[in-house]
Amino acid sequence: MVSPVRISIDAMGGDFGPSVVIPGCALARERYPDSEFLFFGDESMIRPVLDAHPALAAVSTIEHTDVAVRMDDKPSQALRHGRRRSSMWLSLEAIKAGRADVAVSAGNTGALMAMSKLCLRMMAGIERPALAAIWPTLRGESIVLDVGATIGSDAEQLVGFSVMGEAMARALFGVHRPKVGLLNIGVEEVKGLEYIRAAGQILREGNIPIDYAGFIEGDDIGKGTVDVVVCEGFTGNIALKTAEGTAKQIAEYLRQGMRRSLLSRIGFLFAKAAFDTLKEKMDPRKSNGGVFLGLNGMVIKSHGGTDAEGYSAAVALGYHLSRNGLMKKIEDGLGHYDRDRAVVAAEQAEVVDS
Amino acid sequence: MVSPVRISIDAMGGDFGPSVVIPGCALARERYPDSEFLFFGDESMIRPVLDAHPALAAVSTIEHTDVAVRMDDKPSQALRHGRRRSSMWLSLEAIKAGRADVAVSAGNTGALMAMSKLCLRMMAGIERPALAAIWPTLRGESIVLDVGATIGSDAEQLVGFSVMGEAMARALFGVHRPKVGLLNIGVEEVKGLEYIRAAGQILREGNIPIDYAGFIEGDDIGKGTVDVVVCEGFTGNIALKTAEGTAKQIAEYLRQGMRRSLLSRIGFLFAKAAFDTLKEKMDPRKSNGGVFLGLNGMVIKSHGGTDAEGYSAAVALGYHLSRNGLMKKIEDGLGHYDRDRAVVAAEQAEVVDS
Structure with a gap:
C-alpha cells in the first residue's frame, strides 16, 4: 500500500480563513482518500468547521496557534510577528x-515567499525561487513561470526555471518530454533581451x-505551443494579469450582448450548455494554485479570495505534485544541469591551460 | 475651408501590397472626403487598382519606384537596399x-522603425521612439505604449512616453485630461521595478x-482604468500579444461550444446579434494601426496581414491624429516637460551653490 500524502495547511490564510479552507480540504479529501491533513x-x-466534515x-x-499573518502585512512585518x-x-x-509532504496557504504572497525562503532555504544550485502558474490553453494546460516571485533575472536563472518547470510538467501532466519555450518578443534567435538570448543558447x-x-x-x-513557458517574474x-483582464473583458461583452434583446436571451437559454463549457474552461478556480519552485520543500499558494472549490484545486495540485515526486524530479533535473555546468567549466579551464 | 489632410502611403508595404492598400485608402477616402493621397x-x-476607385x-x-522593402528584410538590409x-x-x-501630413505603411516593423529614425530623426528631448497601440477596453479605448519599438527603458524615457501618449489621447479621444498610468506589478508606490518607481515619482x-x-x-x-498605459517596449x-492570444483562445472555445449540439446551434442563431456585437468589439481590424511617437513626423504602422477594412482603420487613425494636431500637442507637452527638467536642474544647481 502506498503511504498517504500528508498535507500541511495554513488554516488562517486567505480572505476567509477556516470557513473556506476546511471545506476546500474536505472536497479534496473526498477526491483523494489517501490524503491526510495537518x-x-x-x-x-478550526474545530467547529472541521466537526462538520x-x-x-x-x-x-489541529495544531493551535494564536498568531496569523494578515493579508496586508508587509513581508518584513510578517516575519517580525509571525x-x-x-x-x-x-x-x-x-x-x-x-511531518508533511506539501504545504498550502492562501495567505499573502509576499509573506509566504519570505517565510518559505527563510524556513525552507533555496535548493542547491538555485539562486531565486519562481512562482509557477497553471495556464489553461487550447491544447490543455501549460505551466508559466516565474509569474512574480522575484523581479529581474539572468540567463542562468532562466535555465534553472526551465529545469524546474520541466520537472513540474512531467509530474503534473504525465508528459514524458515536455516542450519548454522562452517568452520573448519575436521568435528569431537574434531577437529580444540579451539574457533571454543567452539562456536560449545554454538550453x-x-x-x-x-x-x-x-x-x-x-x-x-494561450495556443499551448509549449508545455512550459519560462520568463522573468x-x-x-504582467502576462498573467493581462490575460485575466482580457478574459473578464470578453465575459462582460458576452454578458451585455446576451441581455440586450429578448431574442438573444432566448438564444442564451438554448446555447446554455455551450456557455457552461466556456465558463468551466475559463474558471479561474480550476487553475487556482501557484507553486513556489526552488525551495527545499513544496509550497502551494492559493488565491486569497477563492472559495472552497478553488481551494480544493490548490490542495489537489499539491497532492498530485507530491504523489508524482516533484521534488525528486527537480533534483534530478538540477543534477543534470550542474553536471552540464561542471563540464562547461572544465572545458573552459582546459582552453585556458592549453 | 480647412485644408485637406495629405496622406503619404507606402503602397508596397504589407503581405498583399496595392491590392489591399488601395481599396483600404478608398474606404478611408469615402469616410473622410477631405483627405488626399500620395x-x-x-x-x-498601383495604377490598375487605383483606376477601379x-x-x-x-x-x-502616384510616384513610381521599383524598390520595395521585403517583409522579412532585417532593418540593416532594408536600409542598405531601400x-x-x-x-x-x-x-x-x-x-x-x-508634402504630406502623415505616412502609413503596412511594411515590416523593424525596417519602418529604422527608416523613420534615420529619415525623420527624433524630436528634441526624446531619446527613443515608442510604438503606441489602441487597445479596446470595457470603457472604450485606451492607448498603450511602448508595445515594442525599443527594448529597455529608464525613468526619463517612461516620462517622455507618458507625455506623448497623453497628447495622443487628447488628439484621438477628445478627452481634456486623459488619465495616465504606469504598468507595474502591484499598485503600491514601493512595488515593482526601480525605473518605474522613479518615473512615478517624476510624474x-x-x-x-x-x-x-x-x-x-x-x-x-482591459478594464480601461486609465486612458494611457505606459510601459517599456x-x-x-508581451502584454499585447498575450491579450491577443487570450481573445483568440476564448473565441475558439465559443466556436467549439456552439457547434457541439443542435440546441447550441439554434441558440447561436437566436443570439447572433449578441455575437456580432462581441465580434465587432474584439475585431482586431478596428484597432489596427500603431503610431510611432517621438519622431519629427507622424508615422502609422498597419498590420502586414490586414485586409482593406483594417488598412482603412490605420489610415483613419492617421487622418484623425493629423486633423487634431497631434504633433503640436506633443511639442507643447514636451515643452512643459523640458521646463520642468530645467527647473529641477536649476534647483539642484542652487543647492550645490549654497
Whole structure:
C-alpha cells in the first residue's frame, strides 16, 4: 500500500480563513482518500468547521496557534510577528521537519515567499525561487513561470526555471518530454533581451536533457505551443494579469450582448450548455494554485479570495505534485544541469591551460 | 475651408501590397472626403487598382519606384537596399519635405522603425521612439505604449512616453485630461521595478500637467482604468500579444461550444446579434494601426496581414491624429516637460551653490 500524502495547511490564510479552507480540504479529501491533513491556526475557529466534515476530521490533526499573518502585512512585518509562531510559518516548518509532504496557504504572497525562503532555504544550485502558474490553453494546460516571485533575472536563472518547470510538467501532466519555450518578443534567435538570448543558447547547446522549443511570443501561451513557458517574474506577472483582464473583458461583452434583446436571451437559454463549457474552461478556480519552485520543500499558494472549490484545486495540485515526486524530479533535473555546468567549466579551464 | 489632410502611403508595404492598400485608402477616402493621397511604389501595380476607385484616384498622385522593402528584410538590409529609393523611405521623406501630413505603411516593423529614425530623426528631448497601440477596453479605448519599438527603458524615457501618449489621447479621444498610468506589478508606490518607481515619482511630483493615476496592473488595461498605459517596449509587446492570444483562445472555445449540439446551434442563431456585437468589439481590424511617437513626423504602422477594412482603420487613425494636431500637442507637452527638467536642474544647481 502506498503511504498517504500528508498535507500541511495554513488554516488562517486567505480572505476567509477556516470557513473556506476546511471545506476546500474536505472536497479534496473526498477526491483523494489517501490524503491526510495537518491544520495550523486558531483551534476555536478550526474545530467547529472541521466537526462538520467528519470524513476529513478523521484524517486531520489541529495544531493551535494564536498568531496569523494578515493579508496586508508587509513581508518584513510578517516575519517580525509571525516567525516561528504563525500558522503560515508552522505549516512550512512541518514540511521541513518531515511531518508533511506539501504545504498550502492562501495567505499573502509576499509573506509566504519570505517565510518559505527563510524556513525552507533555496535548493542547491538555485539562486531565486519562481512562482509557477497553471495556464489553461487550447491544447490543455501549460505551466508559466516565474509569474512574480522575484523581479529581474539572468540567463542562468532562466535555465534553472526551465529545469524546474520541466520537472513540474512531467509530474503534473504525465508528459514524458515536455516542450519548454522562452517568452520573448519575436521568435528569431537574434531577437529580444540579451539574457533571454543567452539562456536560449545554454538550453540549445548545453547537455541538459530538456526538449527546448526556442522562443515563443505572448500569443503562443494561450495556443499551448509549449508545455512550459519560462520568463522573468515581472514579465510573467504582467502576462498573467493581462490575460485575466482580457478574459473578464470578453465575459462582460458576452454578458451585455446576451441581455440586450429578448431574442438573444432566448438564444442564451438554448446555447446554455455551450456557455457552461466556456465558463468551466475559463474558471479561474480550476487553475487556482501557484507553486513556489526552488525551495527545499513544496509550497502551494492559493488565491486569497477563492472559495472552497478553488481551494480544493490548490490542495489537489499539491497532492498530485507530491504523489508524482516533484521534488525528486527537480533534483534530478538540477543534477543534470550542474553536471552540464561542471563540464562547461572544465572545458573552459582546459582552453585556458592549453 | 480647412485644408485637406495629405496622406503619404507606402503602397508596397504589407503581405498583399496595392491590392489591399488601395481599396483600404478608398474606404478611408469615402469616410473622410477631405483627405488626399500620395502613393509610392510600382506604378504598374498601383495604377490598375487605383483606376477601379475613381473617387480616390481623383485625389491621388502616384510616384513610381521599383524598390520595395521585403517583409522579412532585417532593418540593416532594408536600409542598405531601400534607403532613399524604396516606397517605404519615399513615403517617409514626403512628410519630412512637408508634402504630406502623415505616412502609413503596412511594411515590416523593424525596417519602418529604422527608416523613420534615420529619415525623420527624433524630436528634441526624446531619446527613443515608442510604438503606441489602441487597445479596446470595457470603457472604450485606451492607448498603450511602448508595445515594442525599443527594448529597455529608464525613468526619463517612461516620462517622455507618458507625455506623448497623453497628447495622443487628447488628439484621438477628445478627452481634456486623459488619465495616465504606469504598468507595474502591484499598485503600491514601493512595488515593482526601480525605473518605474522613479518615473512615478517624476510624474507625481514634477510640474508636468498630466493627470497621473499611479501604477496599474495587467488586468487594469482591459478594464480601461486609465486612458494611457505606459510601459517599456518588451513588457508592452508581451502584454499585447498575450491579450491577443487570450481573445483568440476564448473565441475558439465559443466556436467549439456552439457547434457541439443542435440546441447550441439554434441558440447561436437566436443570439447572433449578441455575437456580432462581441465580434465587432474584439475585431482586431478596428484597432489596427500603431503610431510611432517621438519622431519629427507622424508615422502609422498597419498590420502586414490586414485586409482593406483594417488598412482603412490605420489610415483613419492617421487622418484623425493629423486633423487634431497631434504633433503640436506633443511639442507643447514636451515643452512643459523640458521646463520642468530645467527647473529641477536649476534647483539642484542652487543647492550645490549654497
